[in-house]
Amino acid sequence: MIDRIIWIILDSVGMGELPDAHKFGDQGSNTIGNISKMVGGLNVPNLVSLGLGNIEGMIGLPKTEKPLGCFGRFGEISNGKDTVTGHWEMAGVFSEKPFPTYPNGFPKEIIEAFEKAIGTKTLGNKPASGTEILEELGEEHLRTGYPIVYTSADSVFQIAAHEEVIPIEKLYEICSIARDLLVGEHAVARVIARPFIGKKAGSFTRTPNRRDYALAPPHDTILDKIKDKNLDVIAVGKIEDIFSGRGITEAVHTQDNMDGVNKTIQYMKQNNRGLIFTNLVDFDMKWGHRNDYKAYAQGLEEFDKRLPEILDAMGENDVLMINADHGCDPTTPSTDHSREYVPFIAYGKKLNQNVDLKTRRTFADIGQTIGEILGTDRIKNGESFAKEILKKN
Incomplete structure (x- = not known):
């Protein structure tokens, strides 16, 4: 039985353009791949050991022979490429109509x-x-x-x-x-x-x-379903804001990525059950939008160095999931988000190793899987891959 999921969002760490990227002006975007090329290779051995380099379509990272985790890439079917759209979709909400934008300022x-x-x-x-x-x-x-x-x-x-x-x-x-x-x-x-x-x-x-x-999500998300089961939903970073406080039992804001990692580990060491949901925003806010690919690379390597601490804080019945919410390629002329696949890796003592989830259609599959693992009611969208990653008793 899984007691708790630690879900960490590396904000904007995409891995290559989606098939419809041209509709968003994002041809050629590949946040991880292009950064790796520009800096002469990323040094992220802990993420690589979990299978990050083995993901279908991954460029710029080495493969490992026996990944310790489960891995795959996920497409976005909502009409957008922003933080709210991405987080809502992974939690079970499809945004068919894009949110309004104002290229000429507000009326x-x-x-x-x-x-x-x-x-x-x-x-x-x-x-x-x-x-x-x-x-x-x-x-x-x-x-x-x-x-x-x-x-x-x-x-x-x-x-x-x-x-x-x-x-x-x-x-x-x-x-x-x-x-x-x-x-x-x-x-x-x-x-x-x-x-x-x-x-x-x-x-x-x-x-x-x-x-x-x-905005508040238009219907229940996986956060609501977990909370309805009287489990904890602990939001670290801007998660509380993205979901307008819905479905959250406790929240803390953070100063930067490393503070986000610190607070996540602090919660992991406490007696809670359910979900710890963390957003690390510096990748996007400080480096992606400012086209600072060198600092972005350093940020990825800094997170990788902290990963062993996160793994060490995990209990026997914990699952770690790491993915992104969109891209923000700092090597392209644009300073905006990019329409990209996002990488996904999962690890835990109760999970199988070296499971290739390949390419999946929607971020919502992650939320549906979390729900099945924690025994909640189903969310509106997404297909669970829990049976592929969970060890059989």
Whole structure:
């Protein structure tokens, strides 16, 4: 009997374009493969030992003769390539209609309603890189006190504010106001608080106090099913935000990837049963969107060095699952997410070794498998592969 699943999302660590990548402008994207090529090879021996290099279609990593884990690659059938779409699909929700995006900024009626609700004007209102817009508008924000509103290729309404000009709790409050306004045809996937510090252009830096305000999933996910079974659903990192708090029994936010690993291990050492669900966002937020392939490679190698600690903290009845939610290839000209397959590996004392799951159609198969392993009701979408990976009693 499996008591607990530790599910770690390496945010944006994709492994090659999906067949429909051309519809998203992502031909040639391969986050792992292209990074490995650019840095002359990735040093991730612990992930390789579990079978990461053996996944069908994997480029840039060596195969191992006898993988210790189960491995495969998963396609996305939802219409999108963002964090919410990816996480929702792996938890059982297909997003057939894409979330709205705003390549020309938000319409006048949205901005005017937002400014009226918060009692102040705003700056920006255009698509921009988060770091670049601080350089452009940060000093004007310091002078006026007006929050900076911007978006990206994703379905996001982002609000940047200096922590000494608009205190964090006030920023969170105005983000909640924006979330309440952005409904119907303008129901963006996420409103994101982007606090920063610094005295002038060139010194502005975003702080770890980011907060995401996502739409609530349209129906039950695997998190709801696990919670309904009176098991723990512990969210580490931005998982709580992605699911709008739904189906979660305990949550903690993190400062960075290594803090996320630390908090995951802390929870693993506690007496809980059910799911520990972790998102490590630095791959995406700090390195993917900024096209910093060298730091991205270092981040993958840093995670790999921590993997033995995670394995050592596992109990006899624990299962570890690691996968991504989309791609964000830092070697391409685009700074946006990329429509890619995601790698998947699983390991545990109660799992078979060297199981090749090959290519599966949807991320939702992971959530369905988790449900079967933990004995929950089925989720709406996905096919379980539990029988392929579980040892027979």
